[in-house]
Amino acid sequence: MSGSVNAQGKSAFVAIVGRPNVGKSSLLNAMLGQKVAIVSSKPQTTRTRIMGVLTRGENQLVFLDTPGLHKPRTRLGGYMVKSVTESVAGVDACLLVTEAGRHIAPEDRELIQKFRTQGLEAALAINKIDAVKDKSVLMGQIAEFSQAFPFTAVVPVSALQGDGVPALLDELEKFCQPGGHLFPEDTLTDQPERVLAGEIIREKLLRLLDQEIPHGTAVLVERMREREDGSGLTDVEATIFCERESHKAMIIGKKGSMLKKVGTYARQDMERFFGCPIYLQLWVKVKEDWRNRQNILHSLGYDKTGLE
Numbered sequence: 339m340s341g342s343v344n345a346q347g348k349s350a351f352v353a354i355v356g357r358p359n360v361g362k363s364s365l366l367n368a369m370l371g372q373k374v375a376i377v378s379s380k381p382q383t384t385r386t387r388i389m390g391v392l393t394r395g396e397n398q399l400v401f402l403d404t405p406g407l408h409k410p411r412t413r414l415g416g417y418m419v420k421s422v423t424e425s426v427a428g429v430d431a432c433l434l435v436t437e438a439g440r441h442i443a444p445e446d447r448e449l450i451q452k453f454r455t456q457g458l459e460a461a462l463a464i465n466k467i468d469a470v471k472d473k474s475v476l477m478g479q480i481a482e483f484s485q486a487f488p489f490t491a492v493v494p495v496s497a498l499q500g501d502g503v504p505a506l507l508d509e510l511e512k513f514c515q516p517g518g519h520l521f522p523e524d525t526l527t528d529q530p531e532r533v534l535a536g537e538i539i540r541e542k543l544l545r546l547l548d549q550e551i552p553h554g555t556a557v558l559v560e561r562m563r564e565r566e567d568g569s570g571l572t573d574v575e576a577t578i579f580c581e582r583e584s585h586k587a588m589i590i591g592k593k594g595s596m597l598k599k600v601g602t603y604a605r606q607d608m609e610r611f612f613g614c615p616i617y618l619q620l621w622v623k624v625k626e627d628w629r630n631r632q633n634i635l636h637s638l639g640y641d642k643t644g645l646e
Contacts, residue, residue: 343522348514349398356435357445361465364497365435366390366403369507372526373611393523394507397514400521402429431490431513432460438470438494439479442486450487461509462489468496532559534611535574539604539620543578546600547588554581555589556628564614574608574618579625586622597622 354362367373370390390401432453436446453460462483464476480492491509495502527534536557543555561575580586590597597620605618 343519344396344398345518347393347396347398347519348516349400349518349520350431350510350513350515351400351402351429351520352510352513353402353404353429353432354435355404355432355449357443360435360437361497362435363403365463365465365495365503366401368495368497368500368503369399369401370526390527391521391525392507393519393521393525394511397511398519398521398523399507399510399514401433429458430515431510432458433463433510434460434489435463435465436479436483438464438467439475441479442482446483447486453487459490459513460487461491461493461506461513463502463506464492464494465497467494467501468499531612532562535559535562535608536576538607538611539576539578539600542600542603542607543589546596546603554585554629555579569615571615571617572612574616576618576620578620578622579628580622581624581626581628583624586624589622 354366356362370392390403392399392401432449434446434449434453436442450460452458464479464483467473467476470476476494480494483489484492490512491506493502493506493509495506497503536559539557539559540555543557547555556579557576558579559574559576561573564570564572578589580589588596589600591599601618601620605616608616608618
């Protein structure tokens with residue numbers, strides 16, 4: 339982390355919460371103007387809290403992108419739900435994200451109840467408005483949510499197209515309080531480079547593989563180091579864990595075709611994000627039922643305390 343911290347500025351911690359697959363990570367990326375959270379059409383893509391930092395003049399917004407609130411079926415799922423609860427407990431305000439044209443879900447009401455018990459202010463973003471042809475349905479949705487909680491602002495947005503994002507940021511800046519910035523203004527995220535590289539690989543698995551297999555995968559970046567020969571090339575070595583031999587065969591593909599495709603797309607994304615040439619090597623290992631094995635979850639960076 340470089341640069342000095344503005345001690346005269348204002349800041350706010352804002353947790354981005356909501357049901358799975360409503361576009362929380364896409365919205366975070368749109369607000370930051372750069373991709374720090376992985377995105378896929380599959381629910382529960384985000385597994386941990388990802389911090390994104392946006393500095394606009396004297397105001398600094400620190401976003402926590404959280405996993406979607408759902409009923410956990412594994413130890414990993416329990417960790418994800420606990421990370422949502424802990425995020426809501428330690429912020430200045432929340433941004434509830436819902437999908438355009440949808441009624442309030444039980445998970446939304448559960449989160450709204452947490453706002454009340456914590457005494458938190460919250461804004462509402464109605465995402466994916468680009469997918470709704472009849473915009474009049476938004477008025478009924480706004481009324482329904484507004485009756486459930488006194489949101490400081492309700493902003494229809496499209497994270498995909500950027501519509502409404504500047505207006506949403508203007509509203510979120512109202513949460514900022516004096517006390518100085520928390521990070522230098524060039525900070526984008528708190529995620530270590532290895533974690534970001536692993537998440538980029540996992541995103542490609544989610545996008546290229548079908549059904550349950552991607553959720554049975556995890557990525558551990560074992561090595562990430564720039565070569566000392568002056569070439570500027572960075573070596574990245576990563577292991578993909580899956581739960582079954584049959585899954586391993588699908589991830590590798592016929593004559594290694596799927597693994598090669600995952601590696602190519604991931605390398606291209608890493609080179610764009612890190613701004614340097616990447617030499618990426620991938621391996622695939624089977625770890626049966628890893629989502630319920632505490633020692634493996636801990637080695638993959640999921641906090642032990644969230645799994646008790």
